[in-house]
Amino acid sequence: MLLHRIRTLHRVSKPNNCICCFFNLPAGGGTSNKVKSCTFDSDMCDWHNVPFDDDMNFVVSSSSSGGPSSGAGGSGKFLVAQGRSNDKAQLVLPLELVLAKHDSNHGQMCIRFNHFMKGGSLTLYSIKNQKGLPQTRVTSVSDGKGSWACKKVTVSEVSVDRQLMFEASGGTIAIDDISFTDGAC
Numbered sequence: 001m002l003l004h005r006i007r008t009l010h011r012v013s014k015p016n017n018c019i020c021c022f023f024n025l026p027a028g029g030g031t032s033n034k035v036k037s038c039t040f041d042s043d044m045c046d047w048h049n050v051p052f053d054d055d056m057n058f059v060v061s062s063s064s065s066g067g068p069s070s071g072a073g074g075s076g077k078f079l080v081a082q083g084r085s086n087d088k089a090q091l092v093l094p095l096e097l098v099l100a101k102h103d104s105n106h107g108q109m110c111i112r113f114n115h116f117m118k119g120g121s122l123t124l125y126s127i128k129n130q131k132g133l134p135q136t137r138v139t140s141v142s143d144g145k146g147s148w149a150c151k152k153v154t155v156s157e158v159s160v161d162r163q164l165m166f167e168a169s170g171g172t173i174a175i176d177d178i179s180f181t182d183g184a185c
Contacts, residue, residue: 036098036179036180037177037178037179037180038177038178038179039071039076039077039176039177040060040071040076040077040078040079040175040176041071041076041077042077043060044058044060044079045178046093046097047079047091047092047093047178048091048092048093049089049090049091049092050090050091050092050165053090054087054088054089054090054167055083055086055087055088055089056081056082056083056087056088056089056168057081057089058079058080058081058089058091058166058168058175059079059080059081060077060078060079061077061078061079061080061174062076062077062078064080064082064172064174065082066082066118066172067080067082067116067118067172067174068080068116068148068174071176071177072114072116072148072150072176072177073176073177076176077176078114078116078174078175078176079091079174079175079176080116080172080173080174080175081168081172081173081174082171082172082173083120083168083170083171084170085119085120085170085171086169086170087169087170088167088168088169088170089167089168089173090165090166090167090168091165091166091167091168091175092127092163092164092165093163093164093165094129094160094162094163095158095159095160095162095163095164096160098158098180099158099160105157105158105159106158106159107156107158107183108154108155108156108158108182108183108184109154109155109158109180109181109182109183110152110153110154110155110180110181110182110183110184110185111124111152111153111155111164111178111179111180112150112151112152112177112178112179112180112181112185113150113151113152113175113176113177113178113179114148114149114150114151114175114176114177115141115144115148115149115150115151115173115174115175115176116144116146116147116148116149116172116173116174116175116176117141117142117143117144117145117146117171117172117173117174118144118146118171118172118173119143119170119171119172120142120143120168120169120170120171120172120173121140121141121142121143121168121169121170121171121173122140122141122142122166122167122168122169122173122175123137123139123140123166123167123169124137124138124139124140124153124164124165124166124167125137125138125164125165125166125167126138126155126156126157126162126163126164126165127162127163127164127165128161128162129161129162129163130161135165136157138153138155138164139151139153148176152185153185154184154185
């Protein structure tokens with residue numbers, strides 16, 4: 001009953017006409033509003049860098065050399081990873097933090113995010129929390145032209161035993177304004 005928990009829904013149109021939804025949930029109301037949507041203006045919103053399997057980290061920034069000068073909407077902060085051609089950065093979010101109820105099998109959700117790229121690629125994976133199982137590629141973007149773009153994609157098999165992982169490879173790659181909604185995009 002996500003709608004019961006939502007106090008206000010803001011719709012914001014980004015420069016490239018990508019509509020992103022931002023949820024404000026009641027204070028102390030169970031599910032963190034930091035995870036349903038995140039602009040990265042104050043922190044990483046429960047997203048975590050993978051500690052050992054990558055070569056670089058995503059960091060919160062308000063500008064980066066060779067990267068964006070501001071967040072996707074023209075102001076604010078964002079996450080950025082910068083590295084050489086073979087470097088990769090991995091960022092993980094357990095899906096149980098996104099679900100209003102900790103349903104074991106939730107179905108589908110739509111994830112919307114803005115990305116900035118100069119070289120390299122950005123891939124979104126779904127990962128089951130069980131050792132030895134392969135990652136499932138959800139979507140991938142590559143060789144951006146150095147401006148913000150919006151991507152939305154349906155994530156299937158959303159459940160408490162899965163995680164989402166962004167993997168940035170090479171170049172300068174930034175992520176901003178991530179949001180989740182119930183159902184397909």
